[in-house]
Amino acid sequence: MQHPTLDRRRFLGIAAGAGAVALAAACGTGPEPAAAPRAGGRLRAVFAGGGAREVLDPHRANLFVEAARAKALYDKLADLGSDVAPRPRLAERWEPDPSLTRWRITLRQAVFHDGRPLRAADVLASYARILDPAQALRARSSLAVIDLAASRAVDDRTVEFALRRPFVEFPNVLAAFGAYIVPEGHTDFDRPNGTGPFAFRAFEPGRSTLLARFADHWDGAPHLDELEFLLAGEESARINALLGGQVEYAHDLSATTARSHEAGGRVAVVRSANSLAHGFAMKVDRPPFDRRELREALFLLADRQQLVDSVLSGAGQVGNDLFGRGYQYYDDAIPQRTVDLDRARALVRAAGADGARIDLLTSTASAGMVEAATVLADQARAAGLTLNVVQGNKDTYWADTLNTGALTSFRSGTMPIETHIAQRLLGGASNNVTKWNRPEFDALYDTAVATADPAARTEVYARMQRMLHSDGGYLWWGFGESIVATARSVSGVASAPANTLDWARFDKVWMA
Structure with a gap:
């Protein structure tokens, strides 16, 4: 299956005819939402990319585009709210013992894209992979407080984590960058299988990724039928793709670019202070x-x-x-x-x-x-x-x-x-x-x-x-600020700090 890609040459060709088109600023609120969310459509989002070396492995995510794809395909036990405090996700709740050395996590009822139910064993296997010193994964530093050998699955929906020392900040660990839950035994990250709101369809490293609505997501099915990630390293290429109608969402714009295009009506700017x-x-x-x-x-x-x-x-x-x-x-x-x-x-x-x-x-x-x-x-x-x-x-x-x-x-x-x-x-x-x-x-x-x-x-x-x-x-x-721009047909893009739950969150976005 072939999917459109966004290279600099094509973007600069568009730029010649789009130079007079300007951004309409929404002062951090984005486009005015429609009366009610609508189902359907494909949203094309362009991010700066990592070339042929980019990955779909959520535990190796480092770039913004990798993080955005990971949260579309997978879930963590917790994520950060806009106040940078942990919020429950796959963890329905967490409870420490008085010593702060044992934390009991109750899991939500959720399923992976292949239909398997989320189990405590999946959580323990995911954290074991992150903690493997041979993997050198980013979240390992945060998860190192866990004594995995002394941790256990109480039952399929309950995990008890034993910690190496008292740790009052343990909910931060559950929300750590890259601490996503994958199925026990899963090793083929070229074909992701997560619990996230979108399921995998196709991937061309350095070019594009196509995802589709996962109807059985525990937090409700996305409004969009499809979500496509496209890549362009240059900021000018990203904004020109939006102005030229090749994408509906452009990530990571500078304040100068946003300010220089404040007066038009084609697109909206969403700022997160x-x-x-x-x-x-x-x-x-x-x-x-x-x-x-x-x-x-x-x-x-x-x-x-x-x-x-x-x-x-x-x-x-x-x-x-x-x-x-x-x-x-x-x-x-x-x-x-x-x-x-x-x-x-x-x-x-x-x-x-x-x-x-x-x-x-x-x-x-x-x-x-x-x-x-x-x-x-x-x-x-x-x-x-x-x-x-x-x-x-x-x-x-x-x-x-x-x-x-x-x-x-x-x-x-x-x-x-x-x-x-x-x-x-x-x-x-x-x-x-x-x-x-x-x-x-x-x-x-x-x-x-x-x-x-x-x-x-x-x-x-x-x-x-x-x-x-x-x-x-x-x-x-x-x-x-973190600044993105969208087509006027797009609603539901939140103003939220980068790397928090509502940043680059496409399951709550819809198109007119």
Whole structure:
């Protein structure tokens, strides 16, 4: 079966005739909904892709398109609400014992696409695969708290998880990025079999994926008959495909693109505030950023407001080199960093880096990253540093940054601060881009997640954030909107932070 694909050449051909067509902004609300949802139709959604290396394996999902497909095909035990708190999904409820070391999960009545019922054995098998050290899967860092050998299926609809230590944040684990439930014994991820609202039909890596309504989904059948994911690495290609009628949904647009097309009537813009964290990652385990002085110099030369104004068109908040502004446990008491070029120059000299030329790896893999890298390079020159902006392969960028480059562009969707720490900052974290590894920091994390009292737990997280602010490798310069655009015929697209339950949630979308 052949399916249409969206390549840059075709998009740019459309652009010549579509340049005057503009976006109509809906100020975060999207198109006005129809009187009632309608069933039927195929929605075509275009995302930035990962080329021929992209995967359908939900446990290996990393890109936005992979995450969106995974949530269409599979379910997790929990997912994050728009307030970044866990919400039950396949788990109907969860209950800890007084010690916080055993958690009992009651499963919903759900079925896989092949008709098999969801069982406790499927949950245990899914988590065993994620925890397999040979797999090197992203969610492993979050699930590592589980003592799987001591966990058990009480019955087909009840799982009792034994934990290695008291862990008050265990619902975050159930909602962790990539922690999807697959059938016991399932190994063919080229033909997915999940409990999600859409069932698999066809897949061409780097090109398209076709899914169809799953009528027996536990949360109700989708309105759409079919959902097709198409790929285009360039933002201009995605918006031009929408303007040209090749797709009905375009993901990951920059604030500049949205703002420049505010006045038309062809499409609607859906904005989700405080949805994306923008930054740069310095690897603290290798030259030149193994020198704390140079990391601090970068913190002090970065003009965050200029970055927000130029890259996010002013539609965002400045960052303070800490993830999760506005989320639970975020420490607002830490003073906001401001530009101090004199101090930055002195630190550059102290680090022996005066006049140094440092590669800054970036990519078009996410909207605005190249622009942000260019702005930072301009700012660094005033402190005696030359940052050489190098564009990496957009299809492999996120995998490449794990081990390549001392300084890289970085961007993150939404997740709890605890999950950010577990997956990116602990010594054995699976997605530790900065290579931060501090035993005393890991010990504080163990204390935080074992502390039942919320105020005391918040103070431990504050201590950890003070360590990161002083010595860490992330330069979080801003928090901005997640922006998508849709055809006017599309209704039901929610304004929700990236990587939360209602983001890229197509089972509740319909077409006029």
